[in-house]
Amino acid sequence: MAYSRHDNNGVGVEDTVYRYLCPVRKAGSIIGKGGEIAKQIRFETKANMRINEALTGCDERVVVIYSTSEETNRIEDDVDFVCPAFDALFKVHDMIVAEEVENGDGYYDDDDEYSEKQIVTVRMLVPSDQIGCLIGKGGHVIQNLRNETNAQIRVINENLPLCALALSHDELLQIIGDPSAVREALFQVASLLYDNPSRFQNYFVSSLSSMHQSGGLLMTPALTRSHKNYPAPRDVADAREFSICFICPAENVGGVIGKGGCFIKQIRQESGATIKVNTPETDEDDDSIIFISSKEFFEDQSPTVxxxxxxxxxxxxxVGKDSSDSAISTCVLVPNSQVGCLIGKGGALISEMRSVTKANIRIYQNEDVPSIAREDEEMVQITGSLNAAAKALTQVMLRLRANVFNMDRGLVLLPTFFPYISQTTETSSKPKHRKGENHPHGSMDIARNEDYGSQRNLNAPRRNRVY
Structure with a gap:
């Protein structure tokens, strides 16, 4: 299949990651009772596998399969060796297709009246910096794959499933055909992806510091050696402080804190983030600042997010004509030195976020920013349905987070799950952007301290535009 790549110690130089989309109704075929089937796949292949939770409104679950790229496994009677992730990918695929064929979930080819071949579909998420190896110059690679396998192979970059928002630049690979044609096409596709790894594929995998993580069922083999896939000591200097500041309407602060502080304490404990509620001393009807921060490594899921x-x-x-409308408006303060990573050249990035999330995202500056903001801050306002607003906020936060870590091209690594969003929102219909004099801040929890704004550039020039 693919050429072997080893360093002088025999350890694979690159990690291999596949993200296979499993229909929700078939997830049981690769999980099993108590996770027994997934554990068996892990044991037989020595690959890591995480099965992400289903998202509301999405009928597919992402199966993240990853391992070293060292070629140590064989698939059936194939004489060539493959890496553990490649082996596990086909075990997962074969189990899902076997159930589909057994239950008649596929469909039959109506174009051939003599054909009784059942048609199956395979879908995978592929990052845009890796998809080119499947298409080729002028599309010659993907056309050759179609001709050689007799499978329908398409790359889709519009109307992606909700789970594709795990990365803003994901594209969807879809293979349709009879089971044997699809399997052959998948083999060739997996080989090409193995030979052309994504620059950021290690970041698709969350920290393996625990066996179970929110957002997915994590299956890892025994830790027998040190490698990029396995926990290893990390340089504390690589950790960065990442924070976000909400502008919270005064009447909503009680809902943030909860009775006796129960809700905010629960979020702190479950997320691991520091959360501070900062309220003005001069007017109890003024908005408050909700400051959320944590010290984190880029490859880990973000407690702040x-x-x-x-x-x-x-x-x-x-927002809306009456309080029963489900649309909301979220306002976030951002240092003006970091706003560029949200706008992009000619507004390209903010336009992309609007298109992907279907939310209205605007950036306010200068006199349009509420007086509660500091001099070096601008305001990002997100308006849309609960679902769209959550996606947009995630896009905004992870672009800011990538900027804090100085990641190339502002990589947006979105979490592989979205937390449950209650349909009973404790929000306000009070208009925002009130004008007023700057005033000191008090606190209902912990006073706004010097950490807030420590990364702000107070002398940064301000732009006179609204995006």
Whole structure:
């Protein structure tokens, strides 16, 4: 299949990652009772496998399969060796297709009246920096794959499933045909992806510091050696402080804190983030700042992002003709030195976020920013349905987070799950953008301290535009 790549110690230089989409109704065929089937796949292949939770409104679950690229396994009677992830990919595929064929979930080819071949479909998520190896110059690679396998192979970059928002630049690979044709096409596709790894594929895999993580069922083999896939000591200097600031309507603060502080304490404990509620001393009807922060490694899931998503609806106001409308408006303060990573050249990035999330995203500056903001801050306002607003906030936060870590091209690594968003939002219909004099801040929890704004550039020039 693919050429072997080893360093002097015999350890694979690159990791291999596949993201296979499993229909929700067939997930049991690869999980099994108590996870027994998934454990068996892990044991037989020595690959890692995580089965992400189903998202509301999405009928597919992402199966993340990954391992070293060292070629140690054989598939059936094939004389060539493959890496563990390649082996596990086909075990997962064969189990899902076997159930599909057995239950008659596929469909039959109506174009051939003499054909009784059942037609199956395979779908995979592929990052855009890796998809080119499947298409080729002028599309010659993908056309050759179609001719050689007799399978329908398409690359889809519009109307992607909700789970594709795990990465803003994901594209969808779809293979349709009879089971043997699809399997052959998948073999060739997997080989090409193996030979042309994504620059960022290691970041598709969350930290393996625990065996189970929110958002997915994590299956890992015994830790027998040190490698990029396995936990290893990390340089504390690589950790960065990442924070986000909500503007919260005064009447919503109680919902953020909860009775006796129960809700905010729960979010702190479950997310691992620091959360501070900062209220003005001069006017109890003024908005407050909800400051969320954590010290984290880029490759890990972000405690700040997790906590912010869970607090979003409680920090937002309802918009619409009446309070029964489900649309919300979320306002976030961002240092003006970081706003560029949200706008992009000629507004390309903010336009992309609007298109992908279907939310209205605007950036306010200068006199349009509420007086509660600091001099070096601008305001990002996100308006849309609960679902669209959550996606947009995630896009915004992870672009900011990538910027904090100085990641190339502002990589947006979105979490592989979205937390449950209650349909009963504790939001306000009060209009925002009130003008007023700057005033000191008090606190209902922990006073706004010097950490807030420590990364802000107070002398940064301000732009006179609204995006």
């Amino acid at each position: 997790n906590a912010a998503l869970r607090l979003q609806t409680r920090c937002s106001e309802r």
